[in-house]
Amino acid sequence: MAPSRDRRPGFSRRAQYGLFFTYILGIALAVVGAALLALSTFNPAAFAMARAGVAELTAPVSAVLGAGVRAVASVPETIGTYFRVHDENERLRARLDRAHGALIAGRRAQLENARLRALLRLRDRLPDVVTTARIVSTTASSTRRYGLLNAGAWQGVAEGQPVSGPEGLIGRILYTGPNTARVLLITDAESVVPVVRVRDGRPALAAGRGDGLIDIRTIDTADGRFRPGDIFVTSGTGGIFVPGVPVARVLQAGSENAPARPFARADVLDIAIVHRAFMPPPPPAPAPVPSPAPSPSATDS
DSSP: OOOSSOGGGGGGHHHHHHHHHHHHHHHHHHHHHHHHHHHHHOHHHHHHHHHHHHHHHHHHHHHHHHHHHHHHHHHHHHHHHHHHHHHHHHHHHHHHHHHHHHHHHHHHHHHHHHHHHHHHHHHHSSEEEEEEEEEEEEEETSSSEEEEEEGGGGGEEEEEEEEEEEEEEEEEEEEEEEEEEEEEETSTTOOOEEEEEEETOOOEEEEEESSSSSEESSSSSSOOOOOOOOOEOOTTTTTTTTTTOOOEEESOOSEEEEEEEEOOOOOGEEEEEEEEEEEOOOOOOOOOOOOOOOOOEEEEE
16 A cells, blocks of 8 residues: 655654754744844944954855846846847848948949040030940950941941040941941951051051050151050041040050050940041142243333
């Protein structure tokens, strides 16, 4: 038969000892309390010293327990702060992304505005402007260098007309369609443009290399030395290209030829102006030669 669960302390030695020590501890605490009460009544100075000693002994324990209690109590606040900070960071990141996008759009608009202003100045300077169009594509990675305009014969574009951009000469029209036209870029191997050096007016030829650069070739050997930084512009010789349009800047020194980088780079071409081919003015007519005066002998006869 199973033993009864209702067991009194008298039947358990451990329970008896526990009850005995509980009584002893209660009596001891009562005695200590009475002693402290008597000490505080009859000798306050000694009681103050005893209280200070107890405080010194229990201060570290109290500090540790207080820190633990504060740490436990701050857990909900810490969790709430984390979520608030996380949400605030997400909002700030979203705002930063929007501001970054607006900044990029503003910079693009500023660059576009500067290019359009340069294009307007070029349009005012170039004679007989046919149309302004966009270069919708270029063959920058091919050995042949072409560009495609979104304007053609219906807009007045014709073969042979020069094409310029805000930075400088782009090329000339190779053939046209109703609303498109192919441009032979000055970097193409079949392109040759008469140019002059800005610093002294020395004539030369700007020939495309097919790799994005231009060869500046001398015409005469009087002063064929090319220096890095030499700037060449169209000369207008032979017609087609209006004089004074920037073409290229020399990269390395050379004697009879030198590599140069075009001002109108194929990888950034977007807007172009097509204008009529340049026709140099005819040379002045020679002055009439005065007829010789008749001799006196012929007059007398």
